[in-house]
Amino acid sequence: MRLHVDQRHERVLELVRERGSLRVAELAAELGMSAVTLRRDVEALAAQGLVERLHGAVVWPSGQPRPVPAAPSAEGLVVGMVVPTTEYYYADVVRGARETVEAAGARLTIGLSHYLPDEDAAQTRRLLSTGADGLLLTPSWERGCPEPGEGLWAVEQETPVVLVERWAPLGHPAAGLDRVRSDHAHGAAEAVAHLAGLGHRAIALAVQDSPTAPRLKVGYRAAVEALGLSPVPASPLENTPSRSEQDRFERTLEYLCEGVASGHVTAAIVHSDADAIVLIPRLQARGVRVPEDLAVIAYDDEVASLADLPLTAVAPDKRAVGAAAARLLLSRLGASDPDAPAARTAGPGARRHLDILPALRIRVSCGAAAS
Structure with missing residues (x-):
């Protein structure tokens, strides 16, 4: 027998009051109603403040006496x-x-x-x-x-x-x-602070172009300023993005080698750790010892521990x-x-x-x- 709208509303209120919360699909099945009809009823009851709607669920209004409900199930979502x-x-x-x-x-x-x-x-x-x-x-x-x-x-x-x-x-x-x-900005700042704690005053940042890079730059610059560290010439990739991976590695290598040779750079944060694993052997081949001449912290920690020279790394969780x-x-x-x-x-x-x-x-x- 089809229930009148007032009877439907009364039954909905009875079940929600009894159980505290119900998923719309479960309530429709229990009442033998279509989901479309039930949603209209719930909207009408919610407009009167008799129930509250929560994506896919109906709950008893907050502040009104009701039984403590069990947490709604995610079954079927x-x-x-x-x-x-x-x-x-x-x-x-x-x-x-x-x-x-x-x-x-x-x-x-x-x-x-x-x-x-x-x-x-x-x-x-x-x-x-x-x-x-x-x-x-x-x-x-x-x-x-x-x-x-x-x-x-x-x-x-x-x-x-x-x-x-x-x-x-x-x-x-x-x-x-x-x-x-x-919080990649925090991660970059932590790397700067750690290197500063080891005595480094000239710390470079070498990042690949990625959605992570802008936040790394924000954290790096904030930490350098907050700790009163020496400004370091920016990577040439800052103004002219790399055309290829090979171009990125070659220009970053030159940037770091020149920084070490001039005394302007004693430490670097490299994003990502895969890039650091490629760069460090090339630095060593150019006579730059890691960590003696250039301390390195990698960013990501996907494979940093697997390098022949295990890399200190910032590890997003x-x-x-x-x-x-x-x-x-x-x-x-x-x-x-x-x-x-x-x-x-x-x-x-x-x-x-x-x-x-x-x-x-x-x-x-x-x-x-x-x-």
């Missing part, structure tokens, strides 16, 4: 994740997200952009069309953040969105999105970034992780910007282990 690649840096980011999503009983689906123009939005549409309830997005923004007018598609999504290893400047519409990222982003998105979808208090306290309206600090791993290349 699909989390879409768009990343440039699943190799190198992003392998651990994806791994952290996947472990968290699957531990909650949900499923992770992946879209790859390969840094191709417009592919981020295309992969997002594809994931949504195949049932994604929320999105973890790492857009292919060259500087790690959108240029003016860029990235508006990320803001226009109707599903919850969490930016991963990306950010947006104040005033940009995407600045209001949830985000989780490594990529798996933690992926896991934290997944927990935040699941909380937006109404599925709290009982082992993650931060997810339970996020709430539907409290946007969050989480910066996870990298760690500094001391090995031989900076000279600290030798001393």
